[in-house]
Amino acid sequence: MEYSSFECLTVERRGPVGWLINDRAEQLNAMSAAMRDELAVAWKELDLDPEVRVIVHTGEGRAFQTGVDVTEIATDGVGMERYRQSVEDFDLHFTAWHQQVWKPVITAVNGICAGGGLHWVADADIVIAASDATFFDPHVSVGQVVALEAIGLLRKMPAEAVMRMALVGRHERLPAARALELGMISQVVDPPERLREEAQNLAEQVARNSPAAMAATKRALWQSFELGLTDACRAGAQELASLWGHPDQEEGPRAFAEKREPVWAPPGAATPPQHSS
């Protein structure tokens, strides 16, 4: 599939893996208004590409992402007002979760991940990091409130570490090793230069699984953050049942029994027939 041309991002496919790379290295990959708009498009294009089974998100240079481009905010006369309505309405479109991408998303944190950069840690399914990556949230040190990023992280990891990061601001950084201990990330890559290679390897393993089953699973699990336990199980049961009758449900066990690689229906293919019981 042909992707749009992007100014602030590199978007490409390597085998079954779609890559979304923040490409404003000079600005530590800070999110300008243009980048924000491009992210909305890039997630949708990767989600629509049937050749892409898994998406990896990383950054160029020494930072992964450092939040909103404050230079642009300070100098263009529009400032944060530009974002007021979309934030007040929580009408955001720059992460996979915002864009309802149901393909697996791996964030590969290649360096500094600060403030708004934490959006893509909170909203990814799998997070790995280079051994020299660091995490911090400087919002309160520069007079800003932090909400969305920290709220996302609170669902996903021990709360004290999130509160500390939110309140200590720029005066402390969480190293990759501690993020691993906390279960904020699941893999530290050392030496850091091997991050992309490891991300590609992991993504290729994930790409061997049924796209339809992964999408239903992802919907069930992200939905569960919204609900109480019993309601989450009830809603999850509907996702399970939605797959009954899908060709992958027959193909999976058959391929396993025949000791061969399964051949899955392409993502977004035929809507599974309604199961009747």
Place this chain on the structure above:
Amino acid sequence: MAYASLILERRGPVGWLVFDRPSAGNAMDATMLGELEAAWRELDEDPDVRAIVNTGAGPAFQTGLDMVQLSRDREALRVQSRRTKRAELRLTAWHNQVWKPVIAAVNGTCAGGGLHFVADADIVMAASDATFLDPHVSVGQATAYEPIGLLRKMPAEPVLRMALVGRHERLSAARALELGMISQVVDPPERLREEAQSLGETIARNSPAAMAATKRVLWRAFEVCSVPNLVESGRGAGGRGGHFRPNVEQDHRGAR
């Protein structure tokens, strides 16, 4: 009651529920599905049982539904499918509303549906050579209940990773301990039952009534996700107080 797929016994104040289909990785066939419901009830109703240990015989702890057997037993499969769809499963202590403390002692491979018994236990310990994985998506199946339960109890990223990587990776007991998925690793693995019995006896020294009430309260806390009307009313929930008071809405535009 006599069981064919489980071993049920009492050792002092500790009731044991042991999966006993070692040649099938302790997978749940139609017989075990029926027996589990009865076994949990029997242990819950026995006044001499103060704590329950759940473990498996052989190299595996539990490996989920036995689809080979169930595909030959259409009626059992139909019942299980209906229960799955309606969220009326009766596999675990939580499903069966057991309010005695339940310790899962993971003796080996815990795969797919086996994770139900980790998610739904109060305390989880494991042999040092135990491993955890969720192969559902690798065989074309979605996974929901097991990871949804785990998401309440441990960091989310490793749960999402396990659900999406499928059978291509395993979580070790040591990593499960780091993540707080389990609280104890027993080494050498042969000492698992001994350690589980010892922990069961320790717990059995506490007040059964207080533990039951505590367990109900804590599991119920997983259900509550929001306080309706709190923000609109600007008061505690339903005016009954509460520790959260929302800020009065302010607009700082133009403020100095």
